[in-house]
Amino acid sequence: MLNRQETNNGHRREREFELGDEEFRFLASFMSRETGIVLSDHKRDMVCGRLVKRLRALGMRDFSDYCDMLRGPKGASEVENLVNAITTNITNFFREPHHFDHLRDQVLAPRLLERPRRPRVRIWSAGCSSGEEPYSIAMTMADALKGGGGWDALVLATDIDTNVLRRAEQGLYPLKAVDHVPETYRKRFLRRTNDSDMVQVSDDVRRLVRFRRLNLHENWPMKGLFDAIFCRNVAIYFDKPTQRQLFNRYADRLHMGGVLYLGHAESLIGVSDRFEVVGKTSYRRIQ
Template identity: 55%
Template structure:
C-alpha cells in the first residue's frame, strides 16, 4: 500500500528515549495496560487518515489499542497522550512511519487469487507478445501494496514461465508498499517452509534455493526482475510509467470513496492505453470510476 525510509524492527532510532524525556514527566514505569481515551483515539484516526488515507472506525479501536500498546512499551511511554505528543512533535516523523507499519495488516500468500495469474499468463502476455511484432519489447508491471513480496514474486514466476515468448524483452516489476518493514522483508526474499506451501513443487524447485531446515530464498532469476521500494500511494509518485499492468489488490478497502476515486484516476493515468488493473476479491470499481471496463473477475482494462 507507499514512501518513507527504512524502519528499525526494534522500535525505532536509538535517540527515541531522549525524545521521550522532552515530552514531559511520568516516564519511567511502564504499566501492562494503557487506556486509549476518546480524544487520543480520534487524534490517531485523523493522523492515519491524513498520512496514509487509511480509514479507521470505532470497530478497529481494540485492534489499534493492542498494536500501539506495544509501541508505548518499546518507547517507555506511560499513556497515549504522550504518544500523540510524540507523533506531532518535530522529531515525530520516524514514529509516524512506525505507527502506520504497526496498524497495517499484511496478510498475503503466493498465488493468492490464482485466476489473476492465469489471466496474466493466458490472456495478457499473448496479447502483448502479438503486439510486439511492431518492435515494442518492453513490459512494466506494478505491484502496488506488495506486502511481504508474495505477489511480485508470483508475478515474476508467471513471467519466467513465458520465457520463450519474452526472449529479448525489457521486463521489470516495480513492487511498493507503505510499510517499510515489509518492503525490507520482501527485498530479502526469504520465506519459512509454511509460507511457500502454496507454491507448486515444480516452481519451488526451479525458483528457490535453500535446505529443508533453512528459510528458502528466491533465486536471482526472479530477483533480477523486481525492484522493491517504499511508497505512500497518497503522495507523489516518482515513476513515470506507463505500466502495462497494475496489481492493487486488497488495498483500497482501507480508503474512503473520494480517496479511491483519486487513486484509480491516477492508476488510469499511469497505465498505457488498454492497460490492465487487478483489484482484490472484495473490491469493485462500480460507482467509483468510469475509466475502466470490467473484463474478468476483479480484472479491469483502461477505457480512457
C-alpha cells in the same frame, strides 16, 4: 497508565494502556491525513493493541504523550513506525490464481505476439507486503516470456511498511508458505537453503523485482506507464473519495488497455468509469 478490566470469568486483570476517545480520534485523523487509511471506531482495540509495544519502546506513560509527540517536531520521523504498527500484511503466493492466469493469457501472451520493436513490460504490485505477490507475478512473467529473448521486463513492488519490504527483498520463505506455487514453478524458481525448513526465490526471479517504499497517498515518482497494476486488498482501507482519487491515478499510470487487478472484496462499481470488467475483479483501462 494502568487500567483494570474484567475478564470473561469475572477476574480482574490489568491493562497497561487505555486509548481514550480524544486520542483515538486524533490518531484516526492523523493516519487519514498521512496515508489515506481510514480507522473506524470498531478498530480502536486493534490500534491500541498494536501501538502498546511502541509506547513501551518510547518509555511513554500513555497515549496522550504519544499523540503529543506526533503533533510535535518528532512527529514526521515517527510516521513510519506508526504505519508499520498499524498496517496489516496478510498474503500468500498465487493468491486469487485467476489473476495470474489472466495476466499470462491476456496481458503477457498478446505482447509476445506483437513483437514490439522495443520489447518492454512493466507491472506494479502496489501494497506488495512481504513479497509473495510480486514474486508470483515475476514467476508468471519469467515463464510467459521465456521465448522472448531481449525483453526489458520488471515488476515494481511497493509498500508503505518498511519492515515487510526488508523481508521481501531477501526472498526467503518457510517451506510451508510455497504450497500454492505451481509445482513446475517450484522446481524452476525456488531453491532449498541450508535450513531445511526454508526456501529462497531464485536469482533469476528476484532480478525481475524492484522493492521500494511508497505511500499511495503521496506523490508517485514513477514516470512511465504500466501494462498491469495489482492493488489487491488495499483500497478496503480507504473511504470512497480516496478510492476514487486512487483509481483515477491508477488509470493515469496504465497504458490504454492496461489491466487493474483488485482484491475479491473490492469493486470499481460506482467508483470509476475509466475501466471495463474483463474478468473476476479484473479491469481494463478504457479512458
